[in-house]
Amino acid sequence: xxxxxxxxxxxxxxxxxxxxxxxxxxxxxxxxxxxxxxxxxxxxxxxxxxxxxxxxxxxxxxxxxxxxxxxxxxxxxxxxxxxxxxxxxxxxxxxxxxxxxxxxxxxxxxxxxxxxxxxxxxxxxxxxxxxxxxxxxxxxxxxxxxxxxxxxxxxxxxxxxxxxxxxxxxxxxxxxxxxxxxxxxxxxxxxxxxxxxxxxxxxxxxxxxxxxxxxxxxxxxxxxxxxxxxxxxxxxxxxxxxxxxxxxxxxxxxxxxxxxxxxxxxxxxxxxxxxxxxxxxxxxxxxxxxxxxxxxxxxxxxxxxxxxxxxxxxxxxxxxxxxxxxxxxxxxxxxxxxxxxxxxxxxxxxxxxxxxxxxxxxxxxxxxxxxxxxxxxxxxxxxxxxxxxxxxxxxxxxxxxxxxxxxxxxxxxx
Amino acid sequence: xxxxxxxxxxxxxxxxxxxxxxxxxxxxxxxxxxxxxxxxxxxxxxxxxxxxxxxxxxxxxxxxxxxxxxxxxxxxxxxxxxxxxxxxxxxxxxxxxxxxxxxxxxxxxxxxxxxxxxxxxxxxxxxxxxxxxxxxxxxxxxxxxxxxxxxxxxxxxxxxxxxxxxxxxxxxxxxxxxxxxxxxxxxxxxxxxxxxxxxxxxxxxxxxxxxxxxxxxxxxxxxxxxxxxxxxxxxxxxxxxxxxxxxxxxxxxxxxxxxxxxxxxxxxxxxxxxxxxxxxxxxxxxxxxxxxxxxxxxxxxxxxxxxxxxxxxxxxxxxxxxxxxxxxxxxxxxxxxxxxxxxxxxxxxxxxxxxxxxxxxxxxxxxxxxxxxxxxxxxxxxxxxxxxxxxxxxxxxxxxxxxxxxxxxxxxxxxxxxxxxxxxxxx
Numbered sequence: 001x002x003x004x005x006x007x008x009x010x011x012x013x014x015x016x017x018x019x020x021x022x023x024x025x026x027x028x029x030x031x032x033x034x035x036x037x038x039x040x041x042x043x044x045x046x047x048x049x050x051x052x053x054x055x056x057x058x059x060x061x062x063x064x065x066x067x068x069x070x071x072x073x074x075x076x077x078x079x080x081x082x083x084x085x086x087x088x089x090x091x092x093x094x095x096x097x098x099x100x101x102x103x104x105x106x107x108x109x110x111x112x113x114x115x116x117x118x119x120x121x122x123x124x125x126x127x128x129x130x131x132x133x134x135x136x137x138x139x140x141x142x143x144x145x146x147x148x149x150x151x152x153x154x155x156x157x158x159x160x161x162x163x164x165x166x167x168x169x170x171x172x173x174x175x176x177x178x179x180x181x182x183x184x185x186x187x188x189x190x191x192x193x194x195x196x197x198x199x200x201x202x203x204x205x206x207x208x209x210x211x212x213x214x215x216x217x218x219x220x221x222x223x224x225x226x227x228x229x230x231x232x233x234x235x236x237x238x239x240x241x242x243x244x245x246x247x248x249x250x251x252x253x254x255x256x257x258x259x260x261x262x263x264x265x266x267x268x269x270x271x272x273x274x275x276x277x278x279x280x281x282x283x284x285x286x287x288x289x290x291x292x293x294x295x296x297x298x299x300x301x302x303x304x305x306x307x308x309x310x311x312x313x314x315x316x317x318x319x320x321x322x323x324x325x326x327x328x329x330x331x332x333x334x335x336x337x338x339x340x341x342x343x344x345x346x347x348x349x350x351x352x353x354x355x356x357x358x359x360x361x362x363x364x365x366x367x368x369x370x371x372x373x374x375x376x377x378x379x380x381x382x383x384x385x386x387x388x389x390x391x392x393x394x395x396x397x398x399x400x401x402x403x404x405x406x407x408x409x410x411x412x413x414x
Numbered sequence: 415x416x417x418x419x420x421x422x423x424x425x426x427x428x429x430x431x432x433x434x435x436x437x438x439x440x441x442x443x444x445x446x447x448x449x450x451x452x453x454x455x456x457x458x459x460x461x462x463x464x465x466x467x468x469x470x471x472x473x474x475x476x477x478x479x480x481x482x483x484x485x486x487x488x489x490x491x492x493x494x495x496x497x498x499x500x501x502x503x504x505x506x507x508x509x510x511x512x513x514x515x516x517x518x519x520x521x522x523x524x525x526x527x528x529x530x531x532x533x534x535x536x537x538x539x540x541x542x543x544x545x546x547x548x549x550x551x552x553x554x555x556x557x558x559x560x561x562x563x564x565x566x567x568x569x570x571x572x573x574x575x576x577x578x579x580x581x582x583x584x585x586x587x588x589x590x591x592x593x594x595x596x597x598x599x600x601x602x603x604x605x606x607x608x609x610x611x612x613x614x615x616x617x618x619x620x621x622x623x624x625x626x627x628x629x630x631x632x633x634x635x636x637x638x639x640x641x642x643x644x645x646x647x648x649x650x651x652x653x654x655x656x657x658x659x660x661x662x663x664x665x666x667x668x669x670x671x672x673x674x675x676x677x678x679x680x681x682x683x684x685x686x687x688x689x690x691x692x693x694x695x696x697x698x699x700x701x702x703x704x705x706x707x708x709x710x711x712x713x714x715x716x717x718x719x720x721x722x723x724x725x726x727x728x729x730x731x732x733x734x735x736x737x738x739x740x741x742x743x744x745x746x747x748x749x750x751x752x753x754x755x756x757x758x759x760x761x762x763x764x765x766x767x768x769x770x771x772x773x774x775x776x777x778x779x780x781x782x783x784x785x786x787x788x789x790x791x792x793x794x795x796x797x798x799x800x801x802x803x804x805x806x807x808x809x810x811x812x813x814x815x816x817x818x819x820x821x822x823x824x825x826x827x828x829x830x831x832x833x834x835x836x837x838x839x840x841x
Contacts (some may be wrong), residue, residue, distance in 0.1 A: 002453055002454065002455075020804050024451070024452070025430070025452070025780050025781070026430075026776055026780065027776060027777065027780055040479050045764070061418070062418035062419045063419075067698050067699045067767060069421050069701055071630070071697065071698075071699055071766050071767075071769065071770040071773075072424070072765065072769050073424040073769065073773075074426070074768045074769045074770065074772055074776065075773055076429050076770075076773060076774070076777065078633050091777065092773060093425070093427055093773065093776060095424070095425045096424040096425060098420055098422040098423075098424070099421060099424050100419070101422075102421060104419075106418055109418075118709070120707075120708060120709065120710070120711040121711070122711070123710075123711025123712070124707055124711050124714060125711070125736070126707075126711075126736075127667070127711070127712065127713050127714045127734075127736055128714040130666045130667045130734075130736065131667055131713075131714045131715075131734045134663060134666050135667045135734070136564065136566065137560050137563040137564065183630030207416065209415070211416055238671070239563070239663075240563065241556065241560055241562075241663060242556055242559065242560065243561065270504075271500070272496060272499070272500035273492075273496040273500070274493065274496035274497040274500040274501070275500070276501070278491055279496075282549075282553070283492070283493070283549060286549065286552065287606075288712075289552070289553040289556045289557060290557075298576075308559070309556070311552065311553075311556065311558060335836065338501070342497075342500060342501045342503075345501060345502055345503040345525075346500065346503040346505060347503070348522075349502070349504065349521075349522050350503065350504025351455075352454050352455065352456055352518065352522060352714075353454070353456060354782065355454055356452055356456065356780065356781055356782065358780070358781075413420035
């Protein structure tokens with residue numbers, strides 16, 4: 001398995017910079033990941049980190065239009081927000097790398113903060129809320145599951161926000177305060193990947209970013225989620241044609257030793273059509289039209305979820321029982337060498353496939369650096385290989401239990 | 415003091431290098447197009463057939479025959495095939511369009527011997543078990559019921575019917591009843607007519623090793639193979655100036671789909687219309703995005719695309735907008751189209767679109783799998799490297815006058831068909 005090579009340096013203002021050389025591509029990728037996500041929001045002003053991501057495209061202090069100069073230079077860009085991070089990336093022809101430095105440094109320096117931009121992006125985000133979460137069948141499932149599963153921790157609301165009103169009510173003062181607090185060099189990691197060399201990137205970083213001096217990394221004071229002690233359940237009715245079940249359990253965070261075992265566990269249950277849930281519950285018993293098991297890779301203790309759409313005519317009780325039967329099987333029987341080897345082969349292959357893409361490598365390096373050390377990206381496969389069958393059984397016995405379960409029943413009212 | 419107002423010097427993309435596949439032939443004449451690129455020890459193996467969902471009249475047969483080809487052979491059950499693929503961390507997928515089908519294997523080279531064997535088994539020997547067909551029908555119907563709740567699905571379907579006619583291969587789409595009508599015999603017939611011994615070409619991409627072609631020959635080169643060309647579909651005239659409305663109760667957003675029939679890729683105006691659609695709605699700074707999203711905030715996204723089939727094509731503008739601003743959004747869409755008919759695109763905007771499109775082409779050739787996707791399309795349409803060079807030249811030299819003329823020829827309002835799916839205006 002090839003390693004991702006990279007150099008790392010830190011500017012005087014605290015910005016961490018990683019350079020990954022790849023001479024096989026005509027493109028260069030500049031990726032900036034800010035250590036701010038929806039978990040850092042005020043509970044009365046949710047959806048803010050994501051709204052802010054939109055505002056970053058509304059023009060900066062010296063550059064009224066962000067997109068046009070980039071498109072002129074043959075580049076593309078996009079961004080995304082999660083519960084943990086906000087990530088911005090540009091890909092463009094290698095020779096135009098300085099355009100990317102110019103654009104990204106200016107909007108780290110200061111935004112234009114126009115009323116028009118706030119007004120428009122409020123509406124755009126509300127339309128996004130509608131398109132992806134309210135106007136889609138099952139679209140609001142996570143808007144319901146998160147507050148069910150979390151009582152204290154700020155993972156209890158989704159990145160899009162709890163409700164449209166929080167976005168509608170946002171003010172320019174709040175926007176500026178958010179920017180000043182979180183969009184600081186010490187709170188970001190920049191990765192430059194492509195046919196570049198470290199010396200060149202160092203010069204560009206020192207020229208464009210080092211003058212930005214803005215204060216320390218903001219402190220984070222997120223309440224720890226207390227251990228769940230009894231089962232939680234929510235049933236809702238929605239205009240969907242099929243019932244659905246979402247079953248989430250509390251698990252560890254991304255940096256915990258058990259993370260890889262959890263991922264392997266989700267693969268054993270649901271990765272590929274040979275997986276247990278698919279073969280037994282979709283193919284053999286025809287209880288579900290589709291079913292999945294997944295983790296989210298969040299930094300703080302996160303959720304392990306099994307979710308599926310029930311076949312018509314199948315009762316919720318029968319469907320739930322079938323899932324719990326599979327969980328019980330994991331608790332009673334240690335998985336065989338073949339099953340474990342398959343999951344490890346899958347993890348290894350996925351890692352290799354994802355490394356084909358330059359942007360994926362850049363984002364991976366940035367995220368690992370925010371987690372603590374970019375070099376960990378090259379240790380992932382070994383960590384998957386080291387997972388033991390005993391650990392999986394122990395996790396199932398201790399965590400896949402009723403008292404750690406959060407069940408959302410999504411009933412059809414069509 | 416660093417001067418931040420002036421953009422740094424930048425270069426324009428003058429050319430885009432296109433790596434060509436290395437072509438070899440199996441013993442039975444099947445061409446293998448090999449794209450050797452990338453550092454990862456992975457391989458994509460794609461079996462391509464000149465047949466698709468439009469190849470037979472009975473709806474769903476073509477796509478189902480592809481999807482279910484992995485669901486059982488004489489020697490292996492669906493579960494055993496799935497295990498044989500999953501165990502090695504590989505992926506086996508089928509991809510069907512109106513005119514083309516492919517069976518795709520993604521694998522690490524370390525396991526190629528095993529996974530290629532499984533690909534060969536499903537290609538050579540599928541039996542379409544009744545049980546698997548039944549499961550597929552049950553789940554397919556239910557998935558369709560979910561899709562019927564989505565406004566963009568409803569609008570897109572209605573637009574295709576309006577453009578081509580509901581019985582035309584490009585206009586028709588499946589209904590729930592079509593699932594119940596599927597039989598095992600349908601699938602076997604389709605397989606025997608369009609897949610078996612009808613392999614058009616194989617595309618491999620990734621780390622192509624010295625023995626890759628020999629391996630392919632063992633599995634695919636020993637049986638008789640005669641490629642039948644795709645049957646040309648004759649087009650019905652599209653209806654003009656049709657407005658359709660599909661109601662979806664409780665919708666908070668309406669989906670808008672506006673389009674018209676155009677032509678295929680060989681038409682001299684194809685590239686010009688591609689560019690015009692890019693200006694109109696093909697990138698984030700486009701006319702439609704700048705107006706309807708970034709100025710009015712009516713939507714999360716709006717786009718305009720040109721689609722090229724083998725012998726025809728169409729353009730389509732689509733978006734989902736707040737139900738309460740639907741009429742306003744429609745007004746703005748037609749306003750932007752009218753501007754393209756009446757005002758020359760300013761040179762700086764045209765320059766931006768040129769560079770953006772060239773940058774997109776650069777992305778489209780970056781990496782083994784991107785190249786495989788590109789060459790799959792090129793091979794389907796009989797395009798060569800010369801066409802790639804021609805496209806770049808056209809992008810660099812087309813004039814604003816030409817684009818204005820194209821807008822007047824092809825973007826007259828009475829020639830456009832409009833479909834809206836969502837909340838009725840009176841509610």
